[in-house]
Amino acid sequence: MILNGYGARLLKRGMTTITGLLLAGGVLAAPISGLDVLKNRCASCHMEKGKLQRISDLRKTPEGWDMTIARMQVWHKVEISKEERRILVKYLADKQGLTPAEAAPYRSLVERRPNLQDVIPKEALGQMCARCHSFGRVALQRRGAEEWKKLVHTHLGQFPSIEYSALGRDRNWKDIALNEVVPELAKLYPASTASWNNWQGKKHVPPTGSWQISGHRPGWGDYAGSMQVNPLGKDRYDVSYKLIYSAGNHVSGHGQSIIYSGYEWRGDATLGNQKVRSVFALSEDGKKLSGRWFLRESDEIGATFEAVPAGNASEPAIVTVFPSLLKTGSEVHLSVHGVQLGKDYDLGPGIKIISVKKINENEVELTVNVADDAAVGLRSLRSKGGAGDVKVAVYRQFDSIRIEPEFGVARLGGGTNSGMSSQFEAVAYLNGPDGLAGNADDIRLGYVSANWSVDNFDESAKAANDVGFAGVMDENGLFIPALAGPNPARKNFNNVGNLSVMAKVADGARTSEAKAHLIVTVQRWNTPPLR
Ligand code: HEC
Ligand code: HEC
Structure with a gap:
């Protein structure tokens, strides 16, 4: 696209908008398609030689397309309604999306x-293209060399400081970007491939029906439950959820979802009283849906998600069991969740199944006795019907505790931004064959509850009393950051902090401890879906 034709196109676009308004004031005809939106909102600037230049030769995720349209609105004053934007993202993600393998x-x-x-394929590429945003933003796009080149030119035009800031001024950024990075990106992430053509040509299985779901929400624990998906047409679905958490609380919800590119599930729902988004991938055979859901206003808070079909004709499967940590010499009630659950279960030598109570098709309660001398470590819960395989962990005493994540990041709130919390979890381990704690052969038993606290990480954090300003740790391992400041009590410092996170876990007479690192840093000023 030639920039000196830009002014003329702007004029033309103005006219299109006026015509658009006139039409909207009259009788609205048939519902608009993605092609209509391209014609009405984009063609004025992009149509050249019978082709939508800059648009036709790219492939992106739904988020990638949405962000580009947002940029067209901000930078090029493109006027497009929310509904048109939704229709266009759907159209472009279906026609010019990524295959499941490319997005994986x-x-x-x-x-x-x-x-x-x-995830950076090569240090040099990371220095060039992952210092302002993630490398993922790059790797989730597909372009030919010509289009990668134009993107570099756009970056130079829009962010001239790209050549003068750190990792730019120490090299000839522009030459390296055009002559080394562009050919490499074109090879790594090409636009036209047989695999995308194949994928597009396939008939995709819809996610309609009932599903058995399971997952883990840090801070809340494991959950199981059901999901019912009913078609609304045009790859849109009405979805109901019923969740049972390991702690015993029930949460139900309802919402709508859409499938892009044949497999990219995006949903909005209300779970209990929380508004959540879901980002799942549907497997090619339609028999697995997996990903993560998170709070719409605080996407750091969320849960993993796995689902398998649960209709009458579905294959039997155990999807989860809680609790999954069994202490030797104890009697435990286990709640088994799955599809077409049977009556016969086996946990191997040393664990006696005392009773089996079927709650419904998808839940069975087992009472088991774990012998004093039962072998410790991980073992499978098997159903004699041959269904599925999930693990439980047998322990006599924990050998060590670790905190996940080992290194957490929180962000201060304030101004127009809500803060970003940081959730920590304690995980119990056995030492493994070498009898030593803290190495690769340790056996990860699972999540345990802990007593949480924070402290200054080092001498300079102590001198500035970071722990007194950066925020508070709650009893479930959730660190809630303070507001940004400026805080006069800190000589106009921001309330940032460099902290240690401590977990203490009581196990019989013994208490195990673990330590992690938490950086409480400045606000994030913009929150695009791909960072
Ligand atoms: C007012 C003129 C104008 C209109 C209308 C317009 N664009 Fe653009 N578009 C541009 C310009 C200028 C560029 C090149 C600079 C850039 O990338 O921002 C561009 C670049 C692009 C690119 C390439 C960006 C990349 O990924 O490197 C895409 C894709 C795109 N536009 C899509 C659209 C879509 C979709 C619409 C309709 C909703 C649209 N544009 C409407 C002016 C316009
Ligand atoms: C100086 C900081 C900076 C560097 C270095 C940088 N980018 Fe960006 N890039 C940005 C910003 C800012 C945006 C978002 C623009 C917007 O959406 O308003 C962006 C957006 C993008 C997008 C999305 C554009 C779209 O419309 O789809 C891609 C792809 C991208 N960059 C690739 C690259 C590649 C490839 C490199 C290395 C050659 C690179 N970036 C280096 C700042 C940078």
Whole structure:
């Protein structure tokens, strides 16, 4: 696209908008399609030589397309209604999306997992393209060399400081970007591939029906439950949820979801009284749905999610059991969740099943006795019907405790931004064959409850009394950050902090301790879906 034609296009676009308004004032005809939106809102600037230049030769995730349209609105004053934007994202993600395999390495970014470690294929590429945003933002797009080149030019035009800031001024940024990075990106992430053509040509299985779901919400624990998905047409679905948490609380919910590109599930729902978003991937055979859901206003708070079909014709499966930590010499009630559950269960030698009570098709309660001398470690819960395989952990005493994440990040709130909390969890371990704690052969038993506290991480944090200003730790391991400041009590310092996180876990007469690191840093000023 040629920039000196820009002014003329702006004029043309103005006319299109006026015509658009006139039409909207009259009788609205048939519902608009993605093509209509492209014609009405985008073609004025992008149509050249019978082709939508800059649009036709790219492939992106639904979030990637949505962010580009947002940029068109902010930078190029494109006027487009929310409904048109939704229709266009759907159209473009279906026609020019990513295959499941292409999106797979960067799902965590789309799922907005907190404390994320960026995945960078090569240090040099990371220095060039992952210092302002994640590398995932790059790797979740597909372009030919020409389009990667234009993107570099756009960056230089829009962010001239790209050449002068750190990791830019120490090199000839522009030459390296155009001559080394562009060919590499074109090879790693090409636009036209046989795999995308194949994927697009496939008939995709809809997620309609009932599902058995399970997952883990840090801070709340494991959950199981059901999900009912009914079609609304055009890849949209009405969805109801029923969740049971390991602590015994029930939460139900309802919402709507959409499938992009044949497998990318995005949903909005209210679970209990919380508004949540879901980002799942549907497997090619339609027999697995997995991903993460999170609070719409605080995406660091959320849960993992796995689902398998639960209709009458579905294969039997055990999906989860809680509690999953069994102490030797104790009697335990286990709640088993799954599909077409049978009556016969086996936990191996040393664990006697005393009673089996069927609650319904999807839940069975077992009472088991764990012998004093039962072998410790992980073992499978098996159903004699052959259904599924989930693990329980047998222990006599925990050998050590670790905190997840080992390194957490929280952000101060204030101004127009709500803060970003940081959730920690304590995990119990056995030492493993070498008898030593803290190495690779340790056996991860599972989550345990702990007593939580924070302290200054080092001498300079102590001198500035970070622990007195940065925020508070609640009893469930959730660190809630303070407001940003400026805080006169800190000589106009912000309320940032460098903290240690401590967990104490009581196990019989012994108490195990673990330590992690928490950085409480400044606000995030913008929160795009792909960071
Ligand atoms: C007022 C003119 C104008 C309109 C209308 C417009 N664009 Fe753009 N678009 C631009 C300009 C200028 C660029 C190149 C600079 C840039 O990338 O921002 C661009 C670039 C793009 C790119 C390439 C960005 C990339 O990924 O590198 C895409 C895709 C795009 N536009 C999509 C759209 C869509 C979809 C619409 C309709 C909703 C639209 N544009 C409407 C002016 C416009
Ligand atoms: C100086 C900071 C900076 C560097 C370095 C940088 N980017 Fe960006 N990039 C941005 C910003 C800011 C945006 C978001 C623009 C917006 O949406 O308003 C962006 C957006 C993008 C997008 C999304 C654009 C779209 O419309 O889909 C891609 C893809 C991208 N960058 C790739 C790259 C690549 C490739 C490199 C390395 C050659 C790179 N970036 C280096 C700041 C940077």
